[in-house]
Amino acid sequence: MRTLRRGDRGEDVKVLQRALKRAGFDAGTIDGIFGSRTEAAVRAFQRANGLQVDGIVGPKTWAALAPYMAVEESWLRKGDRGPYVQMIQLALERAGFSPGALDGIFGTRTDAAVRAFQKANGLQVDGIVGERTLTALKPYLTGYVEYTVKRGDTLSAIARRYGTTVEALLIANPRENPNLIYAGETLIIPLPFDVVPTNIAYTSELTELIAEGLTARYPFLTRSTIGNSITGSPLLALTIGSGSKHVFYNASHHANEWITTPILLKYLEDYADAFATGGRIGGVAASRLYSGTTLHIVPLVNPDGVDLVTGAIDSGSYYQSARTLAAAYPAIPFPSGWKANIRGVDLNCNYPADWEKEREIKFAQGYTKPGPQNYVGTAALSEPETRALYDYTRAHDFALTLSYHTQGRVIYWKYQEYEPENSYAIAQKMATTSGYSLETGPANSYAGYRDWFIQTYNKPGYTIEAGLGTNPLPISQFNTIYRDNIGILTTGMDALLS
């Protein structure tokens, strides 16, 4: 963002005024004019935030305002870096304007690609990714556009125009008579690429766009919000299937294990596509899984923690407080060693399964206060993220759960003396298909989601430690990890069907 001072005008002044208002400082009318009231509000904000009180909005004041800005107001331009730049690069590439490597660095090639995209879309050609350019790029992240049918249109003509197929159009727009479309009707047009990216860093924003895109392209999927994170990000649940056996897969309890989020989302996309086209997944007919089971997925249990690790949260009050907490644990790299939620509670030590024992163990290891990992919280379910999973689990009768973590290529299948019926047999099938090894459960470990699920319901619940290496595993490992896990993810449903 450019530096703003009294006398400036423009869209970015409106962004400033809206952010000040959300932060509780009245800048008067949101008119895009930096006048005396806006200046007074800036000075008051600077004073309240320990900044130099000069009434000028430079990088430090912008950074302090960031938490009060909507994502679409956080404009990107040449010189910027991070996961939002990478997301824009992906959208540009999909739109046919190559930004070079998807490296998260807004350099010369990305700048040229933005300008070419703007020109082709009738936008102001300034190389700045602001609200209008973002809106125009959004379909290349969600994977669809809406189109109003005109007199004389046919599905095959529309399909041709957007480079898609009649089959894909009918999947997204189901109807009794596949030859009938009506002038004035709004159609979902799936764009000719997969929605779920497997080559860029994940953020809560990207996950929301993907969830929106998948449910639009595959209308038999459902999407709901089961709670909110500390910063207010939605905790999304997606479901597929019409069967009576409900199963639950979750990922990214731990922030620096975020590669597990695209694993679940990719599987969902492949399964939905296989079902819609009469195909198979993991060697099993998708229709069999669909009619026998209902799969529930929470792909991102810890959105704030993931945003911290991948750099989407890199300034502002949440970032500063996390960095302060991390400073008490200097041996753990920041933010790459961060597993906890944004206020330093390890979500997988926060479930009501012998939580007191877990507390004793972790305290003895020195994890006595909030930090990057292993702090159990002030009580079981003290965090909104664990509470949401707990409530969601209690509201459903899950026959089986999978919790995705990295790393180790291990399947944990047991909790203490609990050995649910069929749990071992199913785990053996999962081990065979993946090549992962089977272990009963980490010794002296309590209060995880799987621990609580098994203890409470005495049904099969697994922790999958996917991949090998140092967390966060690089996204370049995605294909290998996904290939190893398709069988596990399919078995989690198939093994329940006779």
Ligand SMILES: [Zn+2]
């Ligand atoms: Zn983990």
